[in-house]
Amino acid sequence: MRKVSVIGIGCTPFGKQNSIGIIDLALQACEGALSDAQVPGRPIDAFYLGNFVSEALAHQGSLAPIVAHRLGLGPIPCTKVEGACASSGIAFRHGVLMIASGLCDIVLVAGVEKMTSAETGAVTEALASAGDADSEMRLGLTFPGTFGIVMRRHMYQHGTTREQVAMVSVKNRSNGAVNPKAHFQKPVAMAEVLESRLICDPLRLYDCTPISDGAAAAVLCAADLAAEFTDRSVDVIGSGHATGPATLFEMADLTTFEASVVAGQQAYRQAGVAPGDIDVAEVHDCFTIAEITAIEDLGFVAKGKGGAAVAEGLTALDGTLPTNPSGGLLSKGHPVGATGLAQIYEIVAQLRGDAVNQVKGAEIGLAHNLGGTGAVSTVHILKRR
């Protein structure tokens, strides 16, 4: 298999973007990535675009060919990729596979979502379609509800405290306060998290990501060609993609997302690194408790120790494993189809040495994207050249 590099990245600001439609959001991120990669004029061989709820919320089903046409990419293969909140992690993975297989030299990958123009009930319903419609979602379960159930069980089973879980929000909101692309650029205090409105007990408002608009993109290239375009390329050394049960009742342990465990193991094995070798991570903190389960599932800490790890500062900017220095989904926002590539954007920036909360000397970074009730996960490991 050929080795793959990221040679360009682009990301729109995340948040409420009334004046720009979903196609233009995607164009903005893609143009950013293409110009960062310095590939104008060079043919792109394929385009993968991650998106989850454009049909329900933006009334636009087909996206990839329209965006590609507007970018002037020519008659290349264009595919929209759906994997709930892991849609653009999977789009990135497809780009990697196309180059690794030798079928393509340069691939554009992107993710986009436009959510704020719809009513909250409609957004909740559209997002709930990532769950199993025949069983749990028909009961009226929502995604905050799903993670409320996971959180209560984690607290019971592992002794995780309410304060430890709230610390994730305090940490990520503090990190995001200096990120100009984040939806929320304001820190929150522990008391504010603990006293915010109950959404799905014990989950409260500040345990949840906001509803956001946004897009992110990357240009992937065969590693042996990367130097022709840029001296700032970052290598993709591990790519994992796995599936788990799409319902809570089919999970063997309500505090473990099997897809994350398996995707992480695949990525570590391919990269030839261990969790302890990771210098910086962007993990899928769609809710506070999700960051705790993620750092456990990815092997950064033992199962059940995630809450204590956050409270002890292990995952802080100056900790041994800085996690979500960008502010994570909790601060940046979670335009679901764009999230996976926004994580890649942050990790590439970290490995280039120009991130907003730069982790000093970061050489190896990890991006973890989770979709549905743990139904699908991607894990990518990237390395500075």
Next chain:
Amino acid sequence: MASFEAFACDDCHSLSTRPQRRCWRCGSSAIRSVNLIGRGTLVSFTIIRVPPTVFQGQEPYHIAVIDLDEGLRITARLVVPEGREAAIDDPVIFDAMRPYGPIFRLV
């Protein structure tokens, strides 16, 4: 006493709440319908206060993951009588089947 339908594997005796083409655990296609009484305990639960549009007006309502004594884990609505609070490990029992799924109640 109320009972509800589930699907049992004749080879490994796993149970499922939905008709599987093959057993989710062992892959066998020897699946048959069984009736369960539905006594169990709470594994975890939440109270939905921001529901999807179709359930607006019903909030707040409980949704629980339940381990049945009969060897099956399911997700269901949970009825909590006024003045009581649910807790993990509380005993629950099947109450009724609604178009949107099973309802259990605290014992």
